[in-house]
Amino acid sequence: MRTIRIERVLWAAVLLAFGFAGLTIPRMLAKSAASQPQPANAPEMERVIKLYRGTWEYAETYSKSPQMPNGGENTGTYTSELGPGGMSIVNRFHSKGPVGEFEGLLVMTWDAKEKAYKAYVFGNDFPGALVETGQFEGDALIFRTTFNMGEKSIPMRNETRLDAKGVLTSDAFFGTPAPGAKETPFVHVVATRKQ
Numbered sequence: 001m002r003t004i005r006i007e008r009v010l011w012a013a014v015l016l017a018f019g020f021a022g023l024t025i026p027r028m029l030a031k032s033a034a035s036q037p038q039p040a041n042a043p044e045m046e047r048v049i050k051l052y053r054g055t056w057e058y059a060e061t062y063s064k065s066p067q068m069p070n071g072g073e074n075t076g077t078y079t080s081e082l083g084p085g086g087m088s089i090v091n092r093f094h095s096k097g098p099v100g101e102f103e104g105l106l107v108m109t110w111d112a113k114e115k116a117y118k119a120y121v122f123g124n125d126f127p128g129a130l131v132e133t134g135q136f137e138g139d140a141l142i143f144r145t146t147f148n149m150g151e152k153s154i155p156m157r158n159e160t161r162l163d164a165k166g167v168l169t170s171d172a173f174f175g176t177p178a179p180g181a182k183e184t185p186f187v188h189v190v191a192t193r194k195q
Helices: 002-035 043-052
Strands: 054-062 072-082 088-097 100-111 116-123 126-137 140-149 152-162 167-174 184-193
Touching: 043 088, 043 100, 043 152, 072 100, 116 140
Parallel strands: none
Antiparallel strands: 054 072, 054 184, 072 088, 088 100, 100 116, 116 126, 126 140, 140 152, 152 167, 167 184
16 A cells, blocks of 8 residues: 555656646746847848838739730738748738739748848749749839749749838839830739738
8 A cells, every 4th residue: 555655656746747847848948049149130131121011901903914904903901020030021911802812921031142032922823932033223122033824934023112101012014125115014002001
């Protein structure tokens, strides 16, 4: 009887020790991580964060094209917040209207090796990710990529800027203009920050 009681006390002590460790170790690790110096945001990311961070309402106006003979306008919202460690910015967006309903995710970061911004766009209307490379040109953040449609590769350029009133505009164009030719406008977005 006494040995059974001793065994129970020992098991209780072991369980208590493991339980205490299970509760304490994660807290200790979190405190240790918090006391470690965090990586500083690249100065290039600070500029993108100032441009995008917040909650926005927007209208997107699509140009008339063979695919959209009447053009059209959708409205939507997006949120833009810091990614892990503040080394990226994550935008979640959703719009709907006569042109359709779109939902997506956009992750932007600075690639020090390429000395360029990288954007990874995921959407509900295309597979995989659209990868863009960008730079600031004056006050506009310009991203360029090639969009594949079947056998055809179409260059695309996106130009985003924030005006003095805090209104963000973004324009997407298709095609690389030949000398004297114009790019084809695709969509014009006007966004107002809500938070």
